[in-house]
Amino acid sequence: MAEIVRFTDNIRDLSNENGYQFEFVCERCGNGYRSPFKDDMGAKGRGLLRGASSLFGGKIADLSNAAESFRWDRSTNSKAKDAAMTEAVEWVADEFKQCRGCGNWVCQQVCWNHDIGQCLVCSPSVADEVSRAQAAAQVEQIQEKARTVDWTADLDIATRAKVACPSCGAAVDGGKFCPECGEKLAKTAFCTECGSQMPEGAKFCAECGHRL
Secondary structure, eight states: OOOOOOOOTTEEEOOBTTEEOEEEEOTTTOOEEEOOOEEOHHHHHHHHHHHHHHHHOHHHHHHHHHHHHHHHHTTTOOHHHHHHHHHHHHHHGGGEEEOTTTOOEEEHHHHEETTTTEETTTSOOHHHHHHHHHHHHHHHHHHHHHHTSOTTTTOOSSSOOOSBOTTTOOBOOSSSBOTTTOOBSSOEEEOTTTOOEEETTOSBOTTTOOBO
């Protein structure tokens, strides 16, 4: 009776027509290991037959075609592949643990809680959780402190903000004068009747109604 083949659900089959290779990935962090590529000796033999058939033809060509037909009939499954998979699973067995809490396969190095015997999703590390909580509280306290400071005390809210100099078109970031040409950003005019300051371009005085 043939032996059953052990495998895990975190395995990816990278095998091709030339041989066998498998990749095992941690279901928490995504890191993993790839087994060494194992040549399929049968594929090498078929390659030799194909080369010989192209040179000699005849019965050798018939034999090569039969080998190709056998390969497609068995698809990617064979005793050689079963053996390669078994070897790969044994090779990587010490690198992963299956969590009895969630059933996921996780890497021992990063995602396994050795003290509890479960993955770090089911049983997070106390030290990691304390560190995260401290960092979150620190960010929250910084935000609270920042809200107690008046960051707008020196801003002129009454004057229309300019993002470009009306004289030269240069980009500006606040201030009263253009850092490129030195012109005043918010140009003004004065009413000849009452002397009130008006924005440049106004047609009538907002204080007395005099035509500017």
